[in-house]
Amino acid sequence: MSKFKKKKDGGLPPISTASLPDIVFMLLFFFMVATVIKEDNLKIENKLPSADQIEKLDKKYPISYIYIGKPNPNYIDTYGSEDRVQLNDALRSVDDVQAFIAAERAALREELIPKLTVSLKVDREAKMGVLTDVKQELRKTNALKINYTTRKGDAVSSQ
Amino acid sequence: MAKRSAPEVNAGSMADIAFLLLIFFLVTTDIAVDSGLSRKLPPIEENQDDIVIKQKNIFALNVNANNQLFLKAGEDEKLIELKDLRALAVKFLDNGGGTGKDACKRCRGAKDPKSSDNFQKAIISLSNDRLTKYKTYIAVQNEILAAYNELRNREFKREYPKLGMNFVEANEKYQDAQTKPKEKEDLKEKLEAIKLLVPQKFSEAETKNI
Numbered sequence: 001m002s003k004f005k006k007k008k009d010g011g012l013p014p015i016s017t018a019s020l021p022d023i024v025f026m027l028l029f030f031f032m033v034a035t036v037i038k039e040d041n042l043k044i045e046n047k048l049p050s051a052d053q054i055e056k057l058d059k060k061y062p063i064s065y066i067y068i069g070k071p072n073p074n075y076i077d078t079y080g081s082e083d084r085v086q087l088n089d090a091l092r093s094v095d096d097v098q099a100f101i102a103a104e105r106a107a108l109r110e111e112l113i114p115k116l117t118v119s120l121k122v123d124r125e126a127k128m129g130v131l132t133d134v135k136q137e138l139r140k141t142n143a144l145k146i147n148y149t150t151r152k153g154d155a156v157s158s159q
Numbered sequence: 160m161a162k163r164s165a166p167e168v169n170a171g172s173m174a175d176i177a178f179l180l181l182i183f184f185l186v187t188t189d190i191a192v193d194s195g196l197s198r199k200l201p202p203i204e205e206n207q208d209d210i211v212i213k214q215k216n217i218f219a220l221n222v223n224a225n226n227q228l229f230l231k232a233g234e235d236e237k238l239i240e241l242k243d244l245r246a247l248a249v250k251f252l253d254n255g256g257g258t259g260k261d262a263c264k265r266c267r268g269a270k271d272p273k274s275s276d277n278f279q280k281a282i283i284s285l286s287n288d289r290l291t292k293y294k295t296y297i298a299v300q301n302e303i304l305a306a307y308n309e310l311r312n313r314e315f316k317r318e319y320p321k322l323g324m325n326f327v328e329a330n331e332k333y334q335d336a337q338t339k340p341k342e343k344e345d346l347k348e349k350l351e352a353i354k355l356l357v358p359q360k361f362s363e364a365e366t367k368n369i
Contacts, residue, residue: 024177035188049294051301054194129289149195155298
């Protein structure tokens, strides 16, 4: 009988947590390698649509980002719930697009200016209206290379 | 002197430190999306001359506010489904109904005289409403680019069978930073030749709001 009692007294040995740092470091390294520092703090919803005929954007050449989408729930009180344009860190109107492109160009070396690509990151649920206006502004300021940034996936089935 | 072993450093807080770093990276970073559909906008021209294009060479696609696709090609007008668009576009581009100097030697289509003449003449026109959803618009763009890529792949393989790759793969290889400059030159020449052979005549009208 005493034999059984002894075993119960011992209880479960504590689980070793010595390898926990290793596991966490592994996760850390994965995230460090697989992600990039955020370019802009988004104030709008920005779930990109998917497409499968995509090309990689050439990082050698300068890229400017224009975001379009509904304001985040936090900003709905200030900006309303219609689609808005975000340039750098602020929500702006379509009229500011030309000034934005001019500012982006001013920061570039002369020979890179014609190579500037405008990456349009538009929310999948957004309406075409604002995007059409932005495209028209881009034409006016002669920034003709654009890229509809999308995730890789099937475009038709994700409707 | 008594030999003393060095006291063991307590590593219990190592996990906390690593977690802190991990959370910092989770918050400040983003998974990079650096791919998409590349397009070129048409420049604004002051005095545009009207160009006369034969009706049969236009594949006019309209996406309305309810995200429905309306196709007007040749003489038939109909509502189509998004999943049929790619096949219809390929059929239109590849038709090769031209005769005489407009004849298309490379087309393998039905040679319907009521549809497009050849790759150079065939034009796809896309218009949309201001209320069209962006994801539908992107899906339509994607399908049309897919149709062009399908034909370009075919022609690339036919023209350069020794390379053992198609147009899209060759383009990827051309953009790959690890490809040697000499090979790049060679690929660029071939890609340009195919782009001339199957040009992307894809026009987007300005959006109307009726």
